Structures are given as C-alpha cells and as structure tokens.
Amino acid sequence: MNVILEFNGLPATGKSTIAKELLNSLNDCGIKCCSSYRRHSRYIKLEKLCSIGCWKVYLTSLCFTLSLKPRCEEQYGPKKFVQYYKTYKDFLSNNDNTILIKDQGFFQNIISAIHLRTMGNTRCLLKLIRSFSSIGMFFIRIDCDADIDTVYSRLTCRTNGESRFDKITDGSAKQKMTYQKEHFSIVRSLFSQVYSKDSVIQIDTSNTVDYNVNVIKEHLLKLSIINH
Numbered sequence: 001m002n003v004i005l006e007f008n009g010l011p012a013t014g015k016s017t018i019a020k021e022l023l024n025s026l027n028d029c030g031i032k033c034c035s036s037y038r039r040h041s042r043y044i045k046l047e048k049l050c051s052i053g054c055w056k057v058y059l060t061s062l063c064f065t066l067s068l069k070p071r072c073e074e075q076y077g078p079k080k081f082v083q084y085y086k087t088y089k090d091f092l093s094n095n096d097n098t099i100l101i102k103d104q105g106f107f108q109n110i111i112s113a114i115h116l117r118t119m120g121n122t123r124c125l126l127k128l129i130r131s132f133s134s135i136g137m138f139f140i141r142i143d144c145d146a147d148i149d150t151v152y153s154r155l156t157c158r159t160n161g162e163s164r165f166d167k168i169t170d171g172s173a174k175q176k177m178t179y180q181k182e183h184f185s186i187v188r189s190l191f192s193q194v195y196s197k198d199s200v201i202q203i204d205t206s207n208t209v210d211y212n213v214n215v216i217k218e219h220l221l222k223l224s225i226i227n228h
Contacts, residue, residue, distance in 0.1 A: 002092050003225055004137060005216075006105035008184065009144030010177055012154035014205040014212075018144065019103040022213050026099065031226050033099035037091045053135065057085045060127045067121035068113055076113035081106070081128065089135050099225070106132060107141060107187055114183045126190045133194045140225075141191060142216060143184075146205045148177050198223060 005022075007015040019035065026033045061078035068076070084106045091100055102108075110125065132139070152174055192200070201219045203212045220226045 001138060001225070002095050002098050002100070003140060003220075004088060004091070004100045004102065004105070005140045005142060006107055007101075007103045007142045007144055008105075008108045008111060008187075009205070010146075010151050010180060010184075012151050013144040013146050014154075014209065015103040015108075015144050018142075018203070018205070018209055018212050018216075019101050021209050022216055023101050025213050025217065026226070029226070031099065032095075032097060033101055035101050035103075037087055037100055053089075053131065054082055054085065057128065057131045058082050060124055060131060063124040064121065064128055065113070067124065072113050076109060080109065084109070085132060085135075088132065088137055092135065092137060099220075107191065111180070111184055111187050114186060122186065122190060125187070126193065129190055129194050139195055139199055140220070140223075141188075141195070141200050143188065143200065143202045144205050145202065148174050148181075150206055151177060 005019075007019050009015050023033055023035050058078045058081075061081035064081075065073055065077050088100075088106070091098075110128070114125075155173070188200075201216055203215055205212065217226065
C-alpha cells in the first residue's frame with residue numbers, strides 16, 4: 001500500500017525538520033519512503049489535460065482560485081493543483097508499498113492560498129478534496145501546531161529562507177499568524193468530512209523532534225502502515 005504523509009502548519013513550526021528526521025528514521029528501519037516524486041515536474045498545460053479526473057480538478061480549482069484575490073492566480077492557480085493530482089496519482093500507480101513524505105503538499109498550498117484572503121467558497125474546496133480522495137489516495141495529514149510566540153521566536157531566528165512574515169512588525173506578524181491558524185481550521189474541518197479521524201496525526205512541535213517522530217511512527221504502526 002502506498003501512503004502520502006503531508007505535513008501542514010504555520011511557517012517555522014518545524015514541518016521540514018520533522019519530515020526530514022522521519023524520512024531518515026523510516027529509511028533506517030528498512031521502510032521504503034521518499035520525500036519527492038517528480039514525474040510531473042512541469043506545470044500541466046491546459047491542452048494536455050486528457051482525463052476526466054484532471055478536468056474536474058482543473059475546473060474545481062479554477063473556481064476556488066477565482067474566489068481568492070487575483071494575485072493568488074499565478075502562485076496557487078488551477079494548474080498547480082492539477083500538478084499535485086497527477087503527481088500523486090502517478091505515485092500511487094507506479095510504486096509498491098512506498099511512503100511519500102511531503103512538508104509542502106496539496107493541503108499546505110490550499111491553506112497558503114486561503115491565507116491571502118478569507119475564503120467563503122468552501123463548497124469548491126470540499127469538491128477539490130473529494131477529487132483527491134476519489135483516486136484512492138491514502139492520505140495521512142500531520143498537523144504541526146505550536147503557540148504563536150514559539151513560532152514567531154523560531155521565525156525571527158531563521159538564517160535562511162523567506163516568509164510572508166518577514167520585514168513586518170511583531171504585532172502584525174503575530175496577528176497574521178493567528179489569522180492563518182484560523183484558516184488551517186477551515187481546511188482541516190473539510191478534510192475530516194472526507195477522510196477518517198485515523199488519517200490525522202496531531203503533534204505539538206514545542207516537543208522535541210525525536211518525540212514527534214516517534215508519535216508519528218506509533219500512529220503508522222497502529223494503522224499497520226509500518227511494522228515493528
């Protein structure tokens with residue numbers, strides 16, 4: 001069985017760090033897993049969308065992005081979600097008992113797009129999530145949470161990488177993070193309408209990386225995704 005583990009959370013909650021350590025830990029245990037799958041590394045051109053599934057994803061995500069600010073179109077346009085759809089579908093079809101670990105995946109991109117504007121068209125968003133479910137995707141969503149002060153402290157200590165919270169005042173940054181946290185709850189609630197509660201792992205990234213890696217592994221063990 002192929003499984004997709006997707007991390008989501010605010011910037012600097014530790015998504016990439018925990019994902020990397022989880023990948024190393026699973027590999028050390030002899031479990032097949034990867035952190036990228038690039039069979040569809042280029043944006044899918046409209047005229048090359050051949051399957052009904054892709055058209056449904058394209059049109060649904062088009063409605064979704066049109067409900068956001070125009071500046072979302074380039075970064076979070078329908079082609080991007082079609083790319084995820086085709087990449088994940090291809091991964092599921094061409095691998096055997098492999099775990100794909102994504103620290104910036106489908107759901108994280110939806111949340112980032114919503115953050116640019118409070119989005120009321122949840123019907124299209126739910127359809128988009130159902131489109132991904134329809135291809136038999138076994139998703140495990142890993143929610144990375146920490147209090148705002150901890151996240152902001154980590155963010156200001158970053159030595160590389162850029163964030164939308166850079167170069168703004170402390171109060172504004174924390175307020176934006178609070179808004180984005182609310183947007184996470186929108187996507188997470190829609191996800192729960194499609195996937196079971198066993199498809200969610202909640203971790204507090206105020207804990208150590210090793211502790212959270214073990215929490216994730218215990219959950220995967222309980223679901224028989226990995227063995228002792």
